[in-house]
Amino acid sequence: MADTVLPQYGLTVHPSARVSQNSILLREACCVTIGANSLIEGRLVFERAGGRIAIGERTFLGSASILCANSVTIGSDVLIAFDVVIADHDSHSLHFSERKNDVLFWRHGVKDWSYVQGAPIRVDDKAWIGMRATILKGVHIGEGAVVAACSVVTRDVPPYAVVAGNPARVVRMLDPAGHTEAPNPPAMTWEQAVAWLREQPDQAALTRACYFDDPLLEAVKRYHDEGEWAAVRELLPTPGGKALDVGAGRGIASYALAADGWEVTALEPDPSRLVGHGAIEEIARATGLPIRVVAERGERLPFPDDSFDVVHARQVLHHASDLNAMCRELVRVLKPGGALLATREHVLSKPEDLPAFLAVHPLHRLYGGENAFTLEAYLAALRQAGASIKRVLSPLESPVNTFPATPDQVLGQAAAILKRPAAELGPRDVARASRMLQTPGRLFSFLCGKKRPA
Template sequence: MQVEQNRCLTWEEAVQYLLSNPEQQELVKACYYDAPLVDAANRYWCSEEWHAINELLPTTVGSALDIGAGNGIASYALAKEGWQVHSLEPDPSNLVGVGAIYHLAKTAELPIQVTQEFGETLPFPDQSFELVFARQVLHHAQDLQELCKEINRVLKPGGKFIAVRDHVISSKEDLPRFLESHPLHHLYGGENAFLSTEYINALQQAGLRIDHVLKSFDSKINYAPLTPANMQAKFGQRLRPLPGSKSLAYLIFNSITFPILLRLLSTFDNRPGRLYSFICSKPL
């Protein structure tokens, strides 16, 4: 598949291009676009990212809404955990949208309900869900404030809203740099990022309480598919030329010091498009 110059593809066409490009297969797998979809979804469910997310979910399962569900990997993971899942996705695609979720649910024999709609106009009654989940969704909002209001509206009092892996910029001037560096934006033109304060203000103004903001290196959720072992290996390579690198590595790469190092990195990380996650709840 050739990409015409100066033409934006659809999201489905962009993913098809990645799938057809042998040099992009590592990215394809990291994004869980590889086939068969049920195997990719199961790999996501078994991933360190999902294990970290699962620790943040309510202890009692109930009704969950997966907003911007894409090909359904998070809906699959929620259903495997026992949640009654309703997937919301505006794209009808059989590869990366509603069609893919239907196929995944049927193949995995999971009772996932699917609705084709945008998050700014949720077709559900007030207080319908104990959990609303959004993976890489808020930064795609057409109207961030309205999306957050709708999420709060359909969430039950005491329920949780978990938004993971959203792109953050430090200033509006950083947005072009982020878009230029993004591996897919030049294909379909659909990426975006907000200031962390914009996310926080939209969530709070909607009536949600922000319980935790996880910055770029605060959690495996944000730096996946890298693992702590991968991170240590990368840091170790940089330390190797330094005198006493083995002793330094021993001091840094232990269960006490390394998490502190990662949190320090989060504090000073100003990369345009770095990933944050927001853990929220609806007051009783």
């Protein structure tokens, strides 16, 4: 039998596929393809003209909803359980001034999509999405991945990863052969994982290098006095204005900014007295420095546009539940002529390298919250947010990325990459070796300005 082809409706369904009545709500210039032996019991809803939904072979869609304004691609042998929602757009603008007329427009059968953010979704072969999970715009779910029930997926899922939670994060890795699993899911919070690290005698050097050691004030003052911050200071404008420290953690950079003369707002949602805003409040009380704490996430900043002369984010972007949203917010609150500095971000050569990075991270197995993106993904998110990229610091290029490694250790790493004696290498050789480095999770930093409106 031939496929069911209705070109006037943009519909192509293999004859062995079963599609429930009234499952597909088409609009002008939309396209649906459904492969052999697939079973579609849910709803395919096109929110505007020109959308595309492609479903492979032997795929099951329970009483789920795919809401498409751009493009949704589902592979073969995929299971999508009941009440799942897959939406490749935000439906409305975040800003009330841009969505205030939405209901009035709907009454007349129209909608202004110019304010609505959206990006294609892709679900690769053999994936399984559990009941009542939500998959949001721009997400790529890798082959064989499993999304736990009720999870909210806001960023890419590696192949053969199990993710859970809101926002969803990796809790275990599966064997692609399908016979064994990685260790049990992490059972610790971030605070508990850091507390565990501090108790391990063989991890004392790492604890100190991460400034997780006590006394707290000694740790933050050491950060201010050491090489990483000295290199950061050279990248920032002359102190004296307002600075936002995003994902401030236990406050090492908030202290350093304030000690240098900035009026600091520390953004940190975690209330922990060990690794959260409880520690920052202790620093502010003990030092009297101008540090104000705001308990919020970087994806939704409670500040007006053009509020800060400096936006600083140390090891923050790779933790974003929505990288594009976070970059938009960071750029939005940056003043024209100000500096956005995102440092020590984990970088992958390709998304498939993420499991290799997570496998060697000392704390991921405990709390499951690490992540990384490709260099291209970081740069695209920053540029789309309206940032002008002034400098990209590669892994061996600056103490911003290399500290606490000494200059001799950096030179030795470059020599190993280039297979040449360290004594023969100059700065250009180190820079070349830095560009050649392919280690999953290597560190990059980004110095940006704010594009002026055209």
